[in-house]
Amino acid sequence: MRLRLSPAAKEDIYQTHEFGALAFGTRQADLYVDHLMDTLARVEQFPEAARERDEVAPPIRLWPCASHNICYRIEGDIVWVVRILHHSMDWRTEV
Numbered sequence: 001m002r003l004r005l006s007p008a009a010k011e012d013i014y015q016t017h018e019f020g021a022l023a024f025g026t027r028q029a030d031l032y033v034d035h036l037m038d039t040l041a042r043v044e045q046f047p048e049a050a051r052e053r054d055e056v057a058p059p060i061r062l063w064p065c066a067s068h069n070i071c072y073r074i075e076g077d078i079v080w081v082v083r084i085l086h087h088s089m090d091w092r093t094e095v
Contacts, residue, residue: 003044003079012084016068032066036084039065043072047079060095071095 005013013033020029043050043063050061050072060082063070071083071091082095 001044001047001074001077001079003040003081005040005081006083009081009084016084016086036065036068036070039063039070040081043070043081044079047072047074055092056095060091062091 013036016036017029017033020032024032047061050063052059052061058073060071060073063072064087065084067087069085069087069091070081071085071094072079072081074080083091085091085094
């Protein structure tokens with residue numbers, strides 16, 4: 001499987017880093033994004049580990065990572081990361 005990020009997911013990573021840098025400093029923001037990237041690698045390696053959520057159509061999978069959820073779909077041999085959302089956000093309306 002190959003992992004691909006949607007433009008919205010790329011923007012989510014950027015915004016997460018920007019917020020983290022302002023709130024906690026650049027070093028901490030860098031570490032947090034590194035953790036997100038490591039988790040994305042695990043999602044790519046084990047995409048079916050997270051159960052499919054059918055509350056939305058098409059169904060989505062959620063993989064928790066620290067204070068965020070990685071929201072993705074498996075489409076053929078592609079793991080398509082749709083969004084990376086903070087836990088406080090309602091993923092049902094944001095994906």
